[in-house]
Amino acid sequence: xxxxxxxxxxxxxLMYLTQEVSSSPVTINEVAQQFDVPRNHLIKVxxxxxxxxxVIATRGRCGGLKLGIAxxxxxxxxxxxxxxxxxxxxxxxxxxxxxxxxxxxKEILDHGLNSFYEEMNKYTxxxxxxxxxxxxxxxLHQRYSA
Amino acid sequence: xxxxxxxxxxxxxLMYLTQEVSSSPVTINEVAQQFDVPRNHLIKVxxxxxxxxxVIATRGRCGGLKLGIAxxxxxxxxxxxxxxxxxxxxxxxxxxxxxxxxxxxKEILDHGLNSFYEEMNKYTxxxxxxxxxxxxxxxLHQRYSA
Numbered sequence: 576x577x578x579x580x581x582x583x584x585x586x587x588x589l590m591y592l593t594q595e596v597s598s599s600p601v602t603i604n605e606v607a608q609q610f611d612v613p614r615n616h617l618i619k620v621x622x623x624x625x626x627x628x629x630v631i632a633t634r635g636r637c638g639g640l641k642l643g644i645a646x647x648x649x650x651x652x653x654x655x656x657x658x659x660x661x662x663x664x665x666x667x668x669x670x671x672x673x674x675x676x677x678x679x680x681k682e683i684l685d686h687g688l689n690s691f692y693e694e695m696n697k698y699t700x701x702x703x704x705x706x707x708x709x710x711x712x713x714x715l716h717q718r719y720s721a
Numbered sequence: 722x723x724x725x726x727x728x729x730x731x732x733x734x735l736m737y738l739t740q741e742v743s744s745s746p747v748t749i750n751e752v753a754q755q756f757d758v759p760r761n762h763l764i765k766v767x768x769x770x771x772x773x774x775x776v777i778a779t780r781g782r783c784g785g786l787k788l789g790i791a792x793x794x795x796x797x798x799x800x801x802x803x804x805x806x807x808x809x810x811x812x813x814x815x816x817x818x819x820x821x822x823x824x825x826x827k828e829i830l831d832h833g834l835n836s837f838y839e840e841m842n843k844y845t846x847x848x849x850x851x852x853x854x855x856x857x858x859x860x861l862h863q864r865y866s867a
Contacts, residue, residue, distance in 0.1 A: 576722060576724050576801075576805045576807060577807050577810055578722050578810050586811075586826060587818060587820065590824055590826070591820070609819050610816070610818065610819060611816055612816065661722060661723050663723075664724050665724055670756070670757055670758065671757065672756065673857075674733065674854060674858070677853045677854050677856075677857040678736055678849055678850055678853070679851060680736070683797065683841070683844050683848065684724075687837050687840050687841045688722075688837075690836065690837065690840045691833050691834075691840075694832075694836045694837075695829070698829050702825060702829065703824055703825050703826045704824055704825070705824070707823045707824070708820060708824045710823075711820055711823040712820070
């Protein structure tokens, strides 16, 4: 059981942007290079985060990516619930289960997934990063910008 | 976020075997046909369940598969924890994350996963099946044995 690569990258992007790097803007190219991911894949993730108003992207010479929400207001459970495309831990239809609709497994697992999201909502993006993260990002950004 | 196909099939097998079908034994071939899964794949799942003493397989003319544990004693959280091969919701090493070890995400998600297993331990295999499941399995077994 793992979160999707899409959500994983989205969380990495959000963490990277949580640090205030005032010296120069953080670009798509920088993030793609730092996390060693294809630019096209990253653009899909950023587009989604932008639609959710969690990331703001500005164009132009001084353009770049910024958080669109205060990190203490973005709850981890909500991020996961929004980005995880599968909203159930099992799929009774794939492969089709002969007991589909005849057992309580899906209902119990759905309840478990909701409890998990509720538990994760006790943490915000601010709780995910700390001083170590901040220092790491500042160094990475300086090295990239140099 | 979904459980693996392996765990999914293991749960289907356990549910199928929870019903007492005294008329004739349930065989690997029957289960493979009922759930429309390759026999080889099913054998891997049953071998694992057998090693855990959750399923007993006997050979011979009257041999077959049976639960090796009372369904009210098998807790769902323990089943998931045992069978899910990935014991963390993220993998900081794949693709390698430049912030690996510099943030709290893994620790928080690990805590969330543990909470999920604890919540799921409130339910046993007995809670997953009900009268509807029992009737469905009895019908399926009768149709197969006819």
